[in-house]
Amino acid sequence: MKVLEGGWPKEAQFEPTFRGREYYDPDHFEKELEKIWFKTWLCAGREEEIPNKGDFFTIKIGGENLICIRAIDGSVSTFYNVCRHRGSVLCEEEKGNFKNGFMTCFYHSWTYSSNNGDLLGTPNIPNKDPNFRKCDHPLHTVKTETWDGYIWINMDPDAPSLKESFKLPDSWALYQNYQMSELKLGAEKTYHVKANWKLLMENASECYHCGNIHPGLGNATPPNQPRALIDPSIPGTKVIKHVGGMTLRDGFDRVNLDGKAYRPNFEGISEEDQRKIYYLHIYPHSYICMASDYVFITTMFPIKPDETLVKAYWLFDPMVLESENPSIQDAIDVWDITSTEDWRAAELAQIGNQSRVYKEGGVYTPIDWRVANFKRYVYSELEK
Known part of the structure; x- marks a missing residue:
């Protein structure tokens, strides 16, 4: 494994963001639906x-x-x-x-x-x-x-098959130990966010903001520490993006607000990975967060240029859910709070990027390198 966080690849650079109108223009929104959403x-x-x-x-x-x-x-x-x-x-x-x-x-x-x-x-x-x-x-x-x-x-x-598009099962090899097909839904929530879908995926693509707006999550997994990157021999694709693993703070045993263990770790998770949470992005609209004792998923669906419907799922070992009083609230709380913080940030950005002074957009810094990669994905699909 390579490590990187609190830093960026040497090829990362300052570059323009999406232009302001690309977050709210109805015609541009319809083009995105046709070129991206209806073909992915x-x-x-x-x-x-x-x-x-x-x-x-x-x-x-x-x-x-x-x-x-x-x-x-x-x-x-x-x-x-x-x-x-x-x-x-x-x-x-x-x-x-x-x-x-x-x-x-x-x-x-x-x-x-x-x-x-x-x-x-x-x-x-x-x-x-x-x-x-x-x-x-x-x-x-x-x-x-x-x-x-x-x-x-x-x-x-x-469209080609899912297997062909995702390079299955090779692209999924790292996550097989989480046995997601065996996990069961412990909770789900729906959020209505008054922001363009790209702002939500941009936010998910960087942790530059984590120290500012996520005190709870940032306390569990400090954003400035090294992140374990995925072995490059595990293939990504145009839409499968391996984001890597973030490590728990010393003294924390789980990715939640207090660090306490309320459930056993999944069977088959290595001791090293028991102290990490792995992230997988699937363009254009979802990410999966794999902790040692639960999995959290977010999917985003564009409704209007300035409105996105978000569905969130929490998965647990069936044995946990079958107990008389399943202890799952800690996992729900940390991601409900974190998600709500993210949606507020996206909604503020949606308001600001409609200003005439943001007509040409803003700037991605080198630490925004994953966001810049997401922009390149969107533009490449729109150019087809």
Whole structure:
């Protein structure tokens, strides 16, 4: 392992940020949706969110609305939340259950299969009507795959597989010891942040701010100490970014506010890694934080140029959650507080970057080198 923090790579430099309008201009926002969000594998959530046949949750990205559902055959499917009859939204709820896995539109009761979106029922239309064939009107599907307990979606029908895009399983090798497919959801929260999605990912890409606005997290893992970087033989990709591991402060046993151990470490975690939390960024919208006794995930979905919906998940060993009074609040608190601090910073930046004096943007310093890399990713996708 190499180490680096409180410093930056030798190639890092001062360079321009995104321009001000790129955080709030509607036309630019629509271009980002088309060029990035509708062509990229996205983390939709966790499989255990929809354990039973017909269980679903919805996903909003810009003006699009999707349904992710546990299908009749037990697989996970995703469809546009749009009835093929008159375009009605199939369901308004953020989550729920379609009885027996059949999706029925409230408007005229057209019914679809959750296996493949096939149209099954059309009241008052004769089955043998020569002018209408149900097979011509299935729901529009979204590519869906699962990996390590996560649900991944891609709205581009021609996109390469998740395995090809992520270079699986090699790019995930470091994180296999965390056995995320076996962990279970202990808590989840949704945040509505009045800021552009890029500001949230920029914030996640640097710890320059950690000493200023994160006294709790900074106390557990001091941001100015060396960070363990990932062995370069473990491949990254255009979207998989290995951020490395931050070490616990002396006297702390866990990544939380008081440093106390409320749960055992995961089995299989080395003694060295028991004193670290590893971070993985997945462009354009998520990051995974792997502590020795829990995993925290954040996913971000752009709703408007100045509004982002954030979903956060806390994963624990099932044995912990099955106990009568599971001790998980310490993990929830440290990241709820840290996240809220981050969202406030992003919202203040959103207000400031609409000023006419920020028309040409600001400046990334060498310590912002990961943020600059994120900007290059966005620009490279927009240029395609």
